[in-house]
Amino acid sequence: MTIESKKNIFVKLGRFLSQFSEAENKQREDVEGNAIFFDSFANLITLSQSHNGWYTPEQVHYAINSWAEALTDENLDKWLSMYSFDNVKSKRIALILAGNIPLVGFHDFLCVLITGHDVLVKTSSNDQHLLPFLAKYLIHIAPELESKITFTEGKLENFDAVIATGSNNTARYFEYYFKDKPSIIRKNRNSVAVLNGEETKEQLIALGEDIFRYFGLGCRNVSKLSVPKGYSFNAFFEAMFEYQDVIQYEKYANNYDYNKAVFLMSNFQLLDNGFLTIKEDYSYASPISSVFYEYYENLSDVEKRLLTDTDQIQCIVSNNLIQNSIAFGETQKPKLWDYADNIDTISFLLIT
Structure with missing residues (x-):
């Protein structure tokens, strides 16, 4: 798959997500896969709080809307233009995701697939439904992704590198357990x-x-x-x-x-x-x-x-008091190029 075709897949996902808001869920005729996925996703949003008490409809809709706004042609082009994707050798990247906020691990998931790697995902017990649903949607609109996306509840095996997110305590375990693998280990911030x-x-x-x-x-x-x-x-x-x-x-x-x-x-x-x-x-x-x-x-x-x-x-x-600070009200609106812990995930994946 070319970088352009992968970009277009995620633009389609952004259009799908843009149909859901706290005010109303409104189908658009130009969105692929609605007949299969629209009602199911609306129901999943409603049920999210029963899966995780912190995942109220308001908070889940906010996360969904944030990704809908991020996954546009303009944003993806600006982000991806910073890199060269020539000669990427596909590897299997394991993700250990947090579950503190809805879809918190989606950016890592996106980075792995957009760089052409296969992804092996271990979700948090606190967020086991939203990302797998979006993965099913992606596979529906791009069946070639089916062989590149795996979710597991068991032990991580047969992978080439890992991106793991957890607490300071679990980070020590990750650093030891994955000491022989290229890794990004995220701690409390x-x-x-x-x-x-x-x-x-x-x-x-x-x-x-x-x-x-x-x-x-x-x-x-x-x-x-x-x-x-x-x-x-x-x-x-x-x-x-x-x-x-x-x-x-x-x-x-x-x-x-x-x-x-x-x-x-x-x-x-x-x-x-x-x-x-x-x-x-x-x-x-x-x-x-x-x-x-x-x-x-x-x-x-x-x-x-x-x-x-x-x-x-x-x-x-x-209010511009500190160099490189951001404006009030913008912390939960990161751009695609605003990396967690200031570690460039795409660059890591391109040299892994």
Whole structure:
């Protein structure tokens, strides 16, 4: 298959996904495979929360819409034009996927197939349905992919390289177990917002999207704030009020009650608005329903620390205060060329 033909397959997938939104699911006549897959996918979206309590229809639709927007001719052309795909020798690439947010492993899956390799997928127990369904759709519109896509629930065997995503603890196991294979091993990461007190209400509301999307379960979710000494959180909390409905979700509410109780029993000083606690803490990784914050006196000190801790950071959000930071509200809208952990997956696959 040529790179152009592979690109066109994923453009067709993007068109299929574009039919599904939280407002309505609307079939388009120009989308291939609807007679077989449209109703089944709509039902799967509805059932996703029964498979994983965090996968509410709103969150699943958001993930689907994000991929629909990414898988266009323009985006794929821009992304793939950065590489040469000449003389790629097909190999079998194993993927060990996370399940913290819907379709979190799709980018790795896409990268393997677009480079011409075969993919061996071990899904997370928390996300066992969405990606296999999309794989069936791809095989329907491009039957030649059937021999290139394998899902397994057992031990990974007969593969040439691996991309594995997990916690810091599982990463140590992966590094040992796959020490003789080319690999990308992904660990825990968190995202940080750097504020200076001059942010508009609209920017702070957008920051709430970075905090609350997927209930804060993703590595691209902001879990830590860096704020200037003497910063008032009044405007921050006022903006966060836009997301108060998050407490209506039982799993989130249970985490809020539990983590708040743990903090209070430990005599930690908290700021709380009834659905989010914020706590002064040096760490980057805050529990669900909580965001840590840290005061700074000089932005240069913040930049130095973030540079030192780059292996713990996924995204930095600010109003152009920090070099290479992204705008508020954009953390969960990565482009195809925005690689997890800043490791170029395509380049890895081309030289593997």
